[in-house]
Amino acid sequence: MGIKSLYTRIVLTFIGVIVVSLVIASIASTLLFRDTFTHKLENSLLSNGKQIIQTYRSSVGTELVSFMNNVSSISIYAIQLFDASGKPLLEEGTEPVVPGMERIRHVLAGSEARGIENEGRYPMVGLPFEVNGKSYALFVMLKNNEMWMQSNKEVNTEMLTVFLVGSILILAAARFIVKPLLRLRDAAGRMAKGQFDVQIRTNRQDEIGQLNASFNEMALELAQLDRMRREFVANVSHEIQSPLTSISGFAKAMKQKRMSEESRMYYLTIIEEESDRLSRLSHNLLRLSSLQHDRHPVQPVAFRLDEQLRKVVIALELQWSGKEIEVELDLEPVTVQADEDQLSQVWTNLLGNAIKFTPVGGKVHIRAYLDGHSAVVRITDNGIGIPEDQRTDIFKPFHKVDKARDRAVSGNGLGLSIVKQILDKHEGEIRVDGEAGGGSIFTVRLPLRKDL
Structure with a gap:
């Protein structure tokens, strides 16, 4: 040593x-x-x-x-x-x-x-x-x-005794202090090698005990981040591989000389749809990365929130009218100070999800109002709903309620992650309520501030 x-x-x-x-x-x-x-x-x-x-x-x-x-x-x-x-x-x-x-x-x-x-x-x-x-x-x-x-001898004997006893006690006390730090060092070394399931047991309540507790908490968070990273990589691979497989398969099928024009157009339509799907995935990944790394800071301006919501509803008219969905608006005049483009993306993603998971002939209700020092937007649908045990996970990248990833419902599971990132940058909140099979209620609360 x-x-x-x-x-x-x-x-x-x-x-x-x-x-x-x-x-x-x-x-x-x-x-x-x-x-x-x-x-x-x-x-x-x-x-x-x-x-x-x-x-x-x-x-x-x-x-x-x-x-x-x-x-x-x-x-x-x-x-x-x-x-x-x-x-x-x-x-x-x-x-x-x-x-x-x-x-x-x-x-x-x-x-x-x-x-x-x-x-x-x-x-x-x-x-x-x-x-x-x-x-x-x-x-x-x-x-x-x-x-x-004789007096000096007695004093020197006492001093020597104090020195020897003190040194022995110091050896024991130092080992008592250093031993948990050595365990922390070894645990940190294992964590550096990728073993995030490290937990240090201790009953101490002092600063070293608090350090152990903080280390355990850090290990849990790193384990969760590592799990999320692995899931993210797996999800990205799946989302990319699926359309690429479709594109490759139908492109090979089109090489056949004997093919009707109707089949050829069908294959081309699928290739086009899968290409658009890849494009949306790439765009959303870039947007999510940009928000997470703060490459596009918030640029607040004053605008009417109710007017912005109307514009988003009009922009998505082809989607909700194609499914014969009734859209009800209950919008009070509300002025906010925020990044207009980023908030427009929030309403587009939330309303798009409501339309996507609402059955034909369903209903979507949008309400905006003031509540104290906050602007509140509530989007309610009577679609498939979200199970309670998944409501905290839906804002994670690539999380989908439909585990089978039914191709009939398009999407890559990044929309709500983007919504959460934008609202966090605006110091806002989002909450989801409702019951499985009974529709969903997304409530967004934005602080009324003059600057961000």
Whole structure:
């Protein structure tokens, strides 16, 4: 596992934080408590020095230098005795007591001394006293700085314990953090290879749990998009292959020399119809792609919606009159701000579908009215209707209610997809109601806005 891995970086970062924190804490504690500790230790040294002097004075007939050497050898204190000339009188131990001459003179003059620099040893005190009229200076310090070193040892042990325990906990915590991310990485790798059925199970409610949930949602959406892509390719292939097969078959049939003129015209009519079907498919695919990629942005203008609907009805007269369909109009004067050409395509597709799926002698009703801040257009027919379980799918490309794709009903399943794309660009809504076998009701709602 290299330094580039997230696990290693997290561990090193946390260990670095612990080390820096311990160093800062050590420096801060030293700065904050050193003076207090030094003062208490000096008081202890002064008290013990006075006790040594008092013990000597209570020992009648004891020689001074011999007594002080004995005390130095058996106590935890390193001591040195200086006479009035500043000459050391005691044997040098493993911890030599070497105060400066100015300090020695200061003590011999009768004053106590604190805060004595002693080659980094810490700390030392000096006490004056007299014996038989002679002045002496007694300097006391800890051997090997035992109390100080013991205190430092305890502090260092605690810091080392904190570091080791913290490092172990960090290793476990980092693995706990990184493990779900590694699962996400592996899942993303499988998804990159086209396996969109990846789902990560987790009970976590934190940010990583939310990331897992978002990943699962993304995987479902990508799986759906992949399924739609496959269906789209299959549908396009079917829609193209079907007319091409017809054209190829009837073109080969026309090569026969013995064929009546009536049969020839019939075959030519079929070839023409299938060619028109291919042309419409190509046109709709290009239009749908253009809308999806926003190649033709909305160009809003103000126009009368009711007048536009009348023009569309007139343009499709040959279709509804050929099936003897009764078209009823209930149009209130409504002015909208929208792309006129794109909305005309919406009404053409919706009315065309209503006519297509309404039986001969049926009825289509078109109503337009204002509802608050929206313009509403409702197209009702008494045709074959749309099953409720398919109403959310009819706006997908190539979706057809007639699964058998009966050639008697022309169309390639792109009309409603184009309608949905146009209405989305206009921030509009479309809803379908009705019952299978009882007709359909398409309701379009457009916001009344001055700009888009």
